Amino acid sequence: MVSIAEFDNLLADHLSPFIALSNQIGDLVQQQSLLVNEAFHVQRSFIEMASKSAKPSTDGQFVAMLKPISDLITQIQDIREKNRKHEQFNHLSAVSEGIAALGWIAVSPTPAPYVKEMTDSAQFYTNKILVAFKDKPEQAHHPNWARSWITFLQSLQQYIRKNHTTGLVWASIAPAGAAPPPPPMGGFNLGPAPSTGDKAMDDARAALFASINKGTDITKGLRKVAADEMTHKNPSLRASGVVPDKEMKQLSVSGPVNKGPQAKGPVKLELDGKKWMVENFTGRHDLLIDDTQMTQSVNVYRCDDCVLIIKGxxxxxxxxxxxxxxxxxxxxxxxxxxxxxxxxxxxAMEVVPTITVDCVDGIELYLNPKSLNAEIVSSKSSAVNISVPDAKGDYVEHPIPEQLKTTWNGKCFQTLPVPKN
Known part of the structure; x- marks a missing residue:
């Protein structure tokens, strides 16, 4: 079958080089890549099974069919969540964000754009890797690894656009009384799939993706995540007007629904190697880091209603x-x-070369005269305002455009920001 042969080519031409580079890096990157390799080969079997079977018509059947892929996604993302302090955290995050592209098999009618969203999420971290290793030719395998992962995801999108334009291609729906479809490759038998309309399939897909963006709680079952817990691939500012199967990025299918708030870990303000870790504080307006060095960084995670001052x-x-x-x-x-x-x-009290704002809902940046040359990069964010001092020393607020307007100029598309009134 053409679609299977082309998927095999995709794995051989683009996934295999990524796996080889992951092996060269080793450690957790290699461990994660082995699961990635397994996940896409399981998906290959799933695509082959679909080409010989009718669409399942109940959510239970469809969720069960996707469980092997879902479990692998969970394992891959858990490696990132359990190793946030790892020196190759950006590598682990790039894979963790991009691996959700496997969910395209449950997206219709536009699975290719869904994969594009996952690729963009992964690229946020691969760009960090490219910057970190740009002046280290002796470690060229790291930027090569980053490019290889993005190339594979882009090639996956092209494969889907060509072979599964409006969704995963299934065999014709079996007539009433026909023999049941063969079991999915992998050894589990779901029994016969009754033949009904696409609505049931849509309901199954919606149920499947209801557990996306659970971070470290991904293994605890289905839950609806609050807006402030969503990752940058599914920020709250994009929640309105987006269908569930485009919002959701991870797969988890086991356990009861839990609608309670996600518990925080222990509070922490400590120096770990060259990283200051500030985690899980609530209602603290006196956080201070003053014993600093130029080689150190500060990571702030899950702090609510707090004030942090960093000296030096x-x-x-x-x-x-x-x-x-x-x-x-x-x-x-x-x-x-x-x-x-x-x-x-x-x-910013003094110099800051670059400020990036990614999936933030509401931010006020105050720059002083020494930081006016800062480069500010924002994406997928709302209510971004920058205040700078005027001639009298009073701060004047400047809102950053959130909308872009694209027009055809006869040769190419031209995109310009739409200023706020």
Missing amino acids: KINSITVDKCKKFSIVFDSIVSVVEFINSQSIQAQ
Whole structure:
């Protein structure tokens, strides 16, 4: 079958080089890649099974059919969640974000754009890898690894666009009384699949994806995640008007529904090697880091309704999954990053070369005269405002456009921001 042969070519031409580079890096990257390799070969078997079977018509059947893939996705993403302090965290995150592309088999009518979203999420981390290793030719396998992963995901999108344009191609629906479809490859038998309309299939898909974006709780069963817990691949600002199978990015199919809030881990403010870890604080307005060095970085994770002051010159700051959080810092060597957060206030007292804002709902940046040359990169974010001092020293707020307008100029498309009124 053509689609199976082309999927085999996809794995041989683009996944195999990625696996080889992962083996060269070793450690957790290699461990994660072995699961990636297994997951896509399981999906290959699934595609072959679908080409010989009718669509399942109940959510239980469809969820059970996807469980082997779902379990592998969970294992791959757990490696990232359980190793947040690992030196190759960006590698683990790039794979963890991109592996959700496996879910295209449950997306219709546009699975290829779904994979594009997952690729963009992965690329956020591969770009960090490219920057980190750009001046290290002796470690060229790291940027090569990053490019290889994105190339594979892009090739997967092209494969889907060609062979499964409007969704996974199944065999014709079996007539009433016909023999049941063969069991999915992998050894589990779901029994006969009754033949009904596509609505049941849509219901199954919606039920399957109801457990996306659970972070470290992914193995605890289905739950509806609050907006402030969603990752940058599914921020709350995109929740309105998006169908569930485009919002959801991970697969988990076991356990009862739990609608309670996700518990935080223990509070932490400590130096781990060259990283200051600030985690899980709530309602603390007196957090202070003042014993700093230029080679150190600060990672802030899941801090709500807090104020953090950082003294001295440090390398970088990352603020992830925080809410109603304020931070004041002196001088930065490389970058300050805000990810997956809400209601942030940040003030730069001295120099900061780059500020990135990714999937943040509401952020106020205050720059002083020494930081006016900062490069600010924002994506998938809303209510981004930058305040700078005027001639009198008073801060003046400048909103950043959230909308883009694209027009055809006769030769190519031209995209410009739409200013706020």
